[in-house]
Amino acid sequence: MTKKIKQQPGIQSVEVAAKILRALIDAGRPAPLKDVARLARMHPGKAHRYLVSLTRTELVTQDDISGHYGIGPMAIALGLSGLRNVDVVRASTALLPALRDEINETVLLAIWSPQGPVVFALEESSRPVSMNIRVGSILPMLNTASGRVFAAFMPHDAVSALIDAELKRSRRHADTKILDETRLRGLAAVEGTLVPGVNAVSVPVFDHKNRIAGVIGALGPTEDLDVSYDGIVARALLRTAAEVSRRMGREPGQL
Numbered sequence: 207m208t209k210k211i212k213q214q215p216g217i218q219s220v221e222v223a224a225k226i227l228r229a230l231i232d233a234g235r236p237a238p239l240k241d242v243a244r245l246a247r248m249h250p251g252k253a254h255r256y257l258v259s260l261t262r263t264e265l266v267t268q269d270d271i272s273g274h275y276g277i278g279p280m281a282i283a284l285g286l287s288g289l290r291n292v293d294v295v296r297a298s299t300a301l302l303p304a305l306r307d308e309i310n311e312t313v314l315l316a317i318w319s320p321q322g323p324v325v326f327a328l329e330e331s332s333r334p335v336s337m338n339i340r341v342g343s344i345l346p347m348l349n350t351a352s353g354r355v356f357a358a359f360m361p362h363d364a365v366s367a368l369i370d371a372e373l374k375r376s377r378r379h380a381d382t383k384i385l386d387e388t389r390l391r392g393l394a395a396v397e398g399t400l401v402p403g404v405n406a407v408s409v410p411v412f413d414h415k416n417r418i419a420g421v422i423g424a425l426g427p428t429e430d431l432d433v434s435y436d437g438i439v440a441r442a443l444l445r446t447a448a449e450v451s452r453r454m455g456r457e458p459g460q461l
Contacts, residue, residue, distance in 0.1 A: 219256075222248070226256050227265065227281060231320050234367060236269055236276035277321060282342045285319065294411055294419040295326060297453040302329045302422075305446045309439050311426040316345060316352040316408070322368050323347070323356050323421065331426070339425070348372050348384070351408035352421045354394035358385040359410050359418040393440055395433035405431040407439050409447045414455030422447050 229245035230237065237245075243253035257275055260266035264280035298315045306313045306329040315327040323345040339345070347353040347368050357365050388394045393409040408423035424431065424439050432439050 222252075223256050223260060223265075226253060226260065227277075230266065230275060230277055234320055235371060236267075236272070236274035238272075238274050242275055279342060282324065293454050294413070294450065297450045298411065298420060298422060299327050301446050301450060302327060305329075305422070305424075305442060306331055309424060309442050311424045311431055311439065313422065313424050314339070314352070316356075316421040316423065318356060318360065318364075318418075318420075319344070323350070323352050326420075333426070333430070346372060349378070349396065351394040351396045351406040352423045354384060354388050354396070355408045355410050355421045355423075356418065358388035358394070391435050393435065393444065395435070395440070397433055398428055403428050405433050407431070407433055407443060409440075409443045411447045411454070412451045412456050416456065419454060420450075422450070 225246045225248070226242060229242050232245050233241060239250055239254055239257070242257065243250040246253055257266055257268075261268050261275075261278065264278045266281070267276050267278040268274070269276070294317065295315070302313050302315060310331050310333065312328065312330045314325050314329070316323040317326045318324075321344050325339060325341050325343045325345065328339070328341050345353045347357045347365060357369060384394075393407060395405070395407045397405050404425055405428050406423055406425050408421050410418045411420045411422060413419040422443055424443060426439075434440065
């Protein structure tokens with residue numbers, strides 16, 4: 207006869223708050239109160255009281271215009287902290303400063319989250335770039351270089367909902383040939399599509415099972431950052447990504 211494991215006493219309110227945070231994760235995007243309550247399986251009035259406190263502690267954020275709730279900066283910071291020992295983070299962040307110095311451009315590491323690509327690390331160049339991207343920023347899938355790399359190399363079922371949501375808001379980047387070209391070239395480049403005056407190039411990093419583990423990118427002024435597929439920036443990014451992939455156990459030339 208198997209013994210039942212006695213559960214230790216805890217704090218119920220913390221567990222309820224965790225259900226709401228899980229509901230926001232499951233929603234995949236900022237959601238109205240009724241949807242959060244439904245996903246958390248609780249009365250909207252009760253969910254609202256918890257959301258007020260979670261917003262005060264920055265675990266949740268509320269949009270001033272729509273009133274929708276989403277994952278807050280404190281929750282993102284907690285998640286990023288837990289990822290510091292992930293292989294792709296260790297291997298990439300060790301090489302980002304040298305990459306920045308080589309091309310003299312701001313470079314970043316983006317990793318996957320339920321909300322989409324999130325900037326985990328950012329190494330700024332000596333030349334300031336006016337942009338609204340920072341550590342913890344969630345990147346769009348179709349109008350950023352890093353987002354396109356994830357969209358091209360992640361399993362379709364992992365990215366389809368986020369892509370569909372973006373296309374409902376705007377059909378500007380609906381051409382699927384963009385993702386086909388990203389797969390063919392092994393990189394993505396954009397010219398001022400997210401931040402006017404800022405170009406970006408991004409490349410994938412793969413693990414030992416040939417799955418995309420992260421994205422390394424470079425950002426710079428449109429007049430300075432070369433976005434050509436065989437340019438200095440692209441070659442440096444591809445070389446760095448290949449080294450990170452090698453450190454993660456991917457064999458050279460592995461398909």
